[in-house]
Amino acid sequence: MNVNTNVVKKTQGRRKIAIKKIDNQNSRHVTFLKRRLGLFKKASELCIFTGAEIVILVPSLKRQHLFTFGHPSADAIIDRYVTRISSSLLSSSTTDEFNLQQNNQYYSHMCKDLEAGKKKKENIEEEKLVNIDDNNNGGYWWNEPIDTKGIDELEEFMVALENLKKNVTSRVDELC
Amino acid sequence: MNVNTNVVKKTQGRRKIAIKKIDNQNSRHVTFLKRRLGLFKKASELCIFTGAEIVILVPSLKRQHLFTFGHPSADAIIDRYVTRISSSLLSSSTTDEFNLQQNNQYYSHMCKDLEAGKKKKENIEEEKLVNIDDNNNGGYWWNEPIDTKGIDELEEFMVALENLKKNVTSRVDELC
DNA sequence: AAGACTATTATTAGTCT
DNA sequence: GAGACTAATAATAGTCT
Numbered sequence: 547m548n549v550n551t552n553v554v555k556k557t558q559g560r561r562k563i564a565i566k567k568i569d570n571q572n573s574r575h576v577t578f579l580k581r582r583l584g585l586f587k588k589a590s591e592l593c594i595f596t597g598a599e600i601v602i603l604v605p606s607l608k609r610q611h612l613f614t615f616g617h618p619s620a621d622a623i624i625d626r627y628v629t630r631i632s633s634s635l636l637s638s639s640t641t642d643e644f645n646l647q648q649n650n651q652y653y654s655h656m657c658k659d660l661e662a663g664k665k666k667k668e669n670i671e672e673e674k675l676v677n678i679d680d681n682n683n684g685g686y687w688w689n690e691p692i693d694t695k696g697i698d699e700l701e702e703f704m705v706a707l708e709n710l711k712k713n714v715t716s717r718v719d720e721l722c
Numbered sequence: 723m724n725v726n727t728n729v730v731k732k733t734q735g736r737r738k739i740a741i742k743k744i745d746n747q748n749s750r751h752v753t754f755l756k757r758r759l760g761l762f763k764k765a766s767e768l769c770i771f772t773g774a775e776i777v778i779l780v781p782s783l784k785r786q787h788l789f790t791f792g793h794p795s796a797d798a799i800i801d802r803y804v805t806r807i808s809s810s811l812l813s814s815s816t817t818d819e820f821n822l823q824q825n826n827q828y829y830s831h832m833c834k835d836l837e838a839g840k841k842k843k844e845n846i847e848e849e850k851l852v853n854i855d856d857n858n859n860g861g862y863w864w865n866e867p868i869d870t871k872g873i874d875e876l877e878e879f880m881v882a883l884e885n886l887k888k889n890v891t892s893r894v895d896e897l898c
Numbered sequence: 899a900a901g902a903c904t905a906t907t908a909t910t911a912g913t914c915t
Numbered sequence: 916g917a918g919a920c921t922a923a924t925a926a927t928a929g930t931c932t
Contacts, residue, residue, distance in 0.1 A: 559905020560927050568771050572899090577928080578772040579900090584926060585768060588761050588909095589778075595744050596754040601779040602765075607772060735922020736910050748916090753911080755917090760909065764926095 578607055586615045754783055762791045 568574040582604055589600045602615035744750040758780055765776045778791035 555905065557904050557906095557930055558928080560907050561905090561929065562907070563771070563928070565767075565770060567773050573928085574772050576899090578768070578774060580927065581764070581768045581771070582774075585761070585764050585776075587926090588757070588764055591741075592754070592757045592761060592780075594741060595739070595757070596750050596783060597743050598754060598758075598783060599781050599785075600761075601777070603777040604768075605775050607774060609775075731922065733911090733913055733921050733923095735912080736924050737912070737922090738924065739911070749911085752916095756910065763909090 575607065582613060589615050751783065758789060762789075765791050 568577055585604075586602065589602055592598050593600055600615065602613075604613040605611065606613065744753055761780075762778065765778055768774050769776055776791065778789075780789040781787065782789065
């Protein structure tokens with residue numbers, strides 16, 4: 547029987563916490579430190595195990611610092627991200643102006659998932675995962691539809707990216 | 723005694739794997755899928771628990787797609803990242819042109835850490851963690867020194883970012 | 899306040915469908 | 916080939932320094 551085997555526990559160990567913002571500011575900062583490191587470690591492992599490129603940007607909680615993770619380099623991947631937006635704006639201006647909701651769906655989905663907790667799987671048929679398949683066409687991701695929210699104010703500098711795009715395109719011709 | 727208690731294990735469970743690129747392509751893709759989701763989940767939790775802003779960009783292994791995680795939005799944080807580079811280039815051109823190695827140190831550090839495995843703590847005194855403290859000055863992170871590698875080819879479009887910068891700065895005046 | 903500790907929760911490698 | 920399963924590994928919440 548394992549009822550009260552008189553083992554004196556030194557700590558209570560890890561405990562579950564509610565899926566909400568941590569109230570206590572000190573705990574919140576400690577968690578921010580620990581989990582940010584954990585996130586970067588996970589990213590490192592993903593890079594090593596699969597050869598993936600990853601960029602992570604995390605402003606400090608007071609938005610005074612920027613913690614970055616980048617392999618091979620944050621700039622290289624961000625260049626391509628920005629270039630992709632530029633390309634979309636410059637090439638076809640009307641065709642895919644709408645139904646462009648592929649990006650940033652993960653957060654809202656994850657939030658729903660987390661809030662729901664470990665709900666049973668039979669009643670989550672409406673929670674389809676985003677269906678981004680890796681081989682739907684031969685094009686590159688920066689030519690695909692993008693989310694255009696907040697792009698208005700970016701248009702001005704997007705035009706200036708045209709020259710950069712050529713450099714970037716040649717830089718990523720090596721496929722894995 | 724727990725020697726061969728005749729418990730038939732259904733699976734071997736999770737197993738350790740070497741800290742290196744996974745050879746088998748199918749396993750590599752499966753791991754890329756699973757761990758990418760895990761990474762985004764970790765990011766979601768960090769957002770929720772601490773109120774942090776996070777951007778993650780992960781090109782697919784063939785570099786044909788881009789998987790993004792962004793809260794509140796990838797564009798908003800990237801704008802600030804890019805604006806920070808622009809600001810650095812426009813303001814002081816000579817003072818902090820060198821000793822700018824604060825970014826992207828995590829990957830190399832983590833790689834070393836991972837390769838070393840679970841080495842004893844007494845002989846890693848040379849592996850200091852990056853010392854980015856959150857309150858060294860009252861400035862914002864986009865005014866701090868940045869890594870300028872690969873910036874040459876970006877200069878042209880950086881200049882065009884000047885107008886954007888004003889918008890962005892006002893957008894992040896709300897501190898947490 | 900930054901790091902060590904540890905019991906517990908969370909993630910996941912391999913396997914099977 | 917995308918998802919369920921599960922034993923084992925990995926991350927971490929709270930505590931103590």
